[in-house]
Amino acid sequence: MKKEKELYRDFLRSKNLKLTKPRLIIMEAVFENHEHFNVDDLYEQIKKKHKNVSRATIYRTVPLLVESGLIKQSLRCESKDIYEHTYGHENHLHFICEKCGKIIESGFNDVAELIDTLAEKENFKISEYNLGARGLCSDCQ
Amino acid sequence: MKKEKELYRDFLRSKNLKLTKPRLIIMEAVFENHEHFNVDDLYEQIKKKHKNVSRATIYRTVPLLVESGLIKQSLRCESKDIYEHTYGHENHLHFICEKCGKIIESGFNDVAELIDTLAEKENFKISEYNLGARGLCSDCQ
């Protein structure tokens, strides 16, 4: 069994939640590709293979995936919440082009280290970084 | 005339927009305090003194204040967009407590410098940083 599925199953079990068919379908769909995604993307993707997984269930399941640590809420684009994998992905920061909407991912480690230092000063315990900048990509300048 | 009002007036003029009463009232309300705010906060604040500035106009004016560089869109809290001053405020990053909702502001310069280096590598021109982390504040751990 794939590692992410195992983690998911254990997470659900630890919360006394059931590993249902829709929950599995949704989780597998999430790991079928590696792009940023929103709930609607996911719904459309799932609908191709599984006619009867409802939007409501996806909206209910995504927060479970977040809580399990497999994905995180990342950006907001076009008034929609955007998610991305955390499991199997390095932490990174996002440069978002204000013209074409492109999202560029870039390094992270040095930045995180610096921010950790600042957090320590405030005695703040970080659970999730959220780092990025808006501007113009090389194509759009 | 206060500097921010002057900048605002010049900005409006440069875009062939009129400096109307509601626009002035809204701008002044924004600079009456120095907290993060959302449109509804602003509406309630303004309503106390000026009965007839509509929510619609506030929603229309806030993007002008953003475009003029006086404020920026900052976080999202409780499904609402949150704004904060940029004019007269140092850039900073946000530590957001997931338990009590407190927002802690912290330094910035070293982080920005590092991110500038990364942006240069991608040939990305930054116009606005968006830096923060979620976690637990010292009181909530």
Place this chain on the structure above:
DNA sequence: ACTTTAATGAGAATGAATCTCAACTGCACA
């Protein structure tokens, strides 16, 4: 299989943000 309890689909409801439009106002110019 039976029982218990949680989860689901479908559609209704919510609420922040946007849009519409008739009435109004800033402002350039006379």
Place this chain on the structure above:
DNA sequence: TGTGCAGTTGAGATTCATTCTCATTAAAGT
């Protein structure tokens, strides 16, 4: 100081992402 006109406004309607409701169904332990 008045006139004209394009840009603005308030009020309410609308949109649309997200959440909720509830009758029905399914997981999982026994």
